[in-house]
Amino acid sequence: SAVISQKPSRDICQRGTSLTIQCQVDSQVTMMFWYRQQPGQSLTLIATANQGSEATYESGFVIDKFPISRPNLTFSTLTVSNMSPEDSSIYLCSAGTDRANYGYTFGSGTRLTVV
């Protein structure tokens, strides 16, 4: 399975600023996703990062707030824009191929605190 490096691992940011999270996979993957996990809660899918085209966002998430890039098959970024304390959370990327459904690998996560 793919190995994912995610950075930064944590950050404390001022409200109103933006943070870009990077996700690097050690092999080419078809699918990359971004999730948010509030402390002690489940994983909520933010969007599917599509290579070479605009990301597909889930209900409740918009491109202006969470712009995503995916320039190639091994790399993606998620930006959390104009941050507020409500954006404090853990953000995780996930990656895999779409061959015959199988579980995807997760990055180690970015713990974001907005003050």
Added chain:
Amino acid sequence: GENVEQHPSTLSVQEGDSAVIKCTYSDSASNYFPWYKQELGKRPQLIIDIRSNVGEKKDQRIAVTLNKTAKHFSLHITETQPEDSAVYFCAASRPNNFNKFYFGSGTKLNVKP
């Protein structure tokens, strides 16, 4: 979209006992059901999965069962050990949907030595 419900939210067992976690899903087209284990402060790790063409799958002390008619699936851990203590998440996905996973709310398993 898919709605996955998971029970119980917390489960405490004595070391050596069995633990069962149950999930239901709403989308009858869902055909793939992975289970993830997340230890405190770490990333979710895939521990077992099942596809809709089988009813049960086993891997050493863990097993998963699927009832497509009732739209529910369960994780069974036998001979629990303290290192099994973690949060477990079930998930469901369906074909032709970019393989997106919809996760259950999680079960915090505590195995008491």
